[in-house]
Amino acid sequence: MELAAKDRLYVWHPFTPQKDMIAPVPIVKGKDTLLIDESGNTYIDAISSWWVTLHGHGNEYIAKKIYTQALKLEQVIFAGFTHEPAVELAEKLIRILPAGFAKVFYSDNGSTSTEVALKMALQYWWNTKTEGKAVDTENSPPDGVTRSHNKRNKILAFRNSYHGDTFGAMSVSDRSVFTLAFHDLLFEVTFIDTPSKENLRQSLDLINRQGNEIAAFIYEPLVQGAGGMKMYDAGLMNELLATVKRYDIICIADEVMTGFGRTGKLFASEFLAHKPDIICLSKGLTGGTMALGVTASTDSIYQAYVNDDKLKTFFHGHSFTANPLACTAAIASLELFEQYSVQDKIAWLAKENEQFGKRLQSNYGSICRNIRVLGTILAFDLAIGRNEYLNNIAGVVTDMAMKAGVYIRPLGNVVYIMPPYCITAYELEKVYNTIEAIISSISTNA
Numbered sequence: 001m002e003l004a005a006k007d008r009l010y011v012w013h014p015f016t017p018q019k020d021m022i023a024p025v026p027i028v029k030g031k032d033t034l035l036i037d038e039s040g041n042t043y044i045d046a047i048s049s050w051w052v053t054l055h056g057h058g059n060e061y062i063a064k065k066i067y068t069q070a071l072k073l074e075q076v077i078f079a080g081f082t083h084e085p086a087v088e089l090a091e092k093l094i095r096i097l098p099a100g101f102a103k104v105f106y107s108d109n110g111s112t113s114t115e116v117a118l119k120m121a122l123q124y125w126w127n128t129k130t131e132g133k134a135v136d137t138e139n140s141p142p143d144g145v146t147r148s149h150n151k152r153n154k155i156l157a158f159r160n161s162y163h164g165d166t167f168g169a170m171s172v173s174d175r176s177v178f179t180l181a182f183h184d185l186l187f188e189v190t191f192i193d194t195p196s197k198e199n200l201r202q203s204l205d206l207i208n209r210q211g212n213e214i215a216a217f218i219y220e221p222l223v224q225g226a227g228g229m230k231m232y233d234a235g236l237m238n239e240l241l242a243t244v245k246r247y248d249i250i251c252i253a254d255e256v257m258t259g260f261g262r263t264g265k266l267f268a269s270e271f272l273a274h275k276p277d278i279i280c281l282s283k284g285l286t287g288g289t290m291a292l293g294v295t296a297s298t299d300s301i302y303q304a305y306v307n308d309d310k311l312k313t314f315f316h317g318h319s320f321t322a323n324p325l326a327c328t329a330a331i332a333s334l335e336l337f338e339q340y341s342v343q344d345k346i347a348w349l350a351k352e353n354e355q356f357g358k359r360l361q362s363n364y365g366s367i368c369r370n371i372r373v374l375g376t377i378l379a380f381d382l383a384i385g386r387n388e389y390l391n392n393i394a395g396v397v398t399d400m401a402m403k404a405g406v407y408i409r410p411l412g413n414v415v416y417i418m419p420p421y422c423i424t425a426y427e428l429e430k431v432y433n434t435i436e437a438i439i440s441s442i443s444t445n446a
């Protein structure tokens with residue numbers, strides 16, 4: 001039986017309405033930026049297969065390292081045991097992360113990395129409720145006003161955010177069509193808008209009112225990915241973070257998407273003066289080859305767990321915590337950053353994107369709105385149709401692009417690219433030209 005037909009029989013795909021499902025395209029091979037289907041058609045993977053692929057598909061260096069490690073040690077329980085890939089990766093990450101991180105906690109994907117971050121932050125306040133800095137601050141509520149279990153249990157998050165699909169991650173993500181069926185069960189979160197000149201005062205006032213009750217603030221630094229590649233100002237974010245920090249609120253940077261060079265710097269938090277206390281990584285962590293999540297914490301968070309009281313242990317883990325193959329892939333990906341001049345490629349991509357943004361603005365400014373670029377990410381809003389996810393303009397654009405040999409997957413009416421760093425000048429120009437041709441055709445048929 002044909003693969004697509006067999007798929008239809010046995011497989012359930014993510015984010016995909018199942019009724020009248022368009023048959024998925026069987027991909028038989030990936031090489032560098034190219035995806036190759038069973039009929040031999042090739043597609044430039046201009047969105048890095050959901051923002052994960054850094055050095056291209058089928059990367060030989062990473063593949064060989066995984067193979068060698070698989071023969072040596074493919075998996076071992078990570079409580080009571082350790083292994084070289086986990087330790088080496090943790091050491092490497094601590095060296096390159098924005099200043100101040102001390103410990104690396106492993107999990108399996110982006111959602112678990114944010115889930116771990118939230119639990120780590122909330123339990124920090126639980127662990128310190130009878131001792132330590134938290135109780136001593138002048139701002140602590142008077143006796144008898146303290147909350148029942150946790151000194152602080154409110155989470156602050158941005159509207160329009162996306163932090164994953166598990167329950168905690170859904171709770172701190174914006175309420176949307178994706179979470180609709182679960183709204184009754186999601187925990188309460190204080191949402192504010194990403195900072196703008198107009199709303200900053202209001203957000204600061206809210207933090208000044210609630211600051212002593214807020215345990216943690218989770219944010220996607222500078223770019224909200226799934227929320228539509230929305231970008232916001234670093235200067236205003238610094239002002240917001242300055243106030244957040246004044247209340248000792250634990251800052252959780254969700255760099256699952258922005259990490260490893262996407263924004264032009266290795267981590268988006270490098271654009272900001274105020275560093276996070278916890279950082280979440282996944283997607284590009286292994287170069288996009290294997291599932292792995294990291295939640296790194298500062299020493300001051302970690303110290304709240306170093307305790308005679310065993311109840312203050314961080315009781316969290318996964319069967320595949322720190323899988324040696326995934327850790328090995330991540331080390332290999334980081335080594336590649338040194339071996340071919342990835343940083344130069346990233347800088348080049350950023351410059352090309354800037355120029356293409358200008359080209360789009362002058363040729364199609366009326367239909368391409370809010371053209372925005374941050375490093376290797378370029379996005380704009382198509383000013384046609386209704387502005388919602390289920391609007392089919394996304395499908396139309398994807399179809400047209402694939403016919404031209406380019407894979408893009410708009411988020412509703414938001415068209416964006418985020419290519420692997422190995423993309424060639426020729427391929428990048430083909431992506432740009434394809435996008436222009438699609439816009440041209442849509443605007444004449446609109």
Ligand SMILES: *Cc1c(COP(=O)(O)O)cnc(C)c1O
Pocket residue numbers: 109110111112114162163164165220225226254255256257258282283
């Ligand atoms: C993709 C994403 C997640 C979730 O990661 P998964 O690996 O898909 O679970 C969390 N946060 C951000 C910012 C993301 O882009």
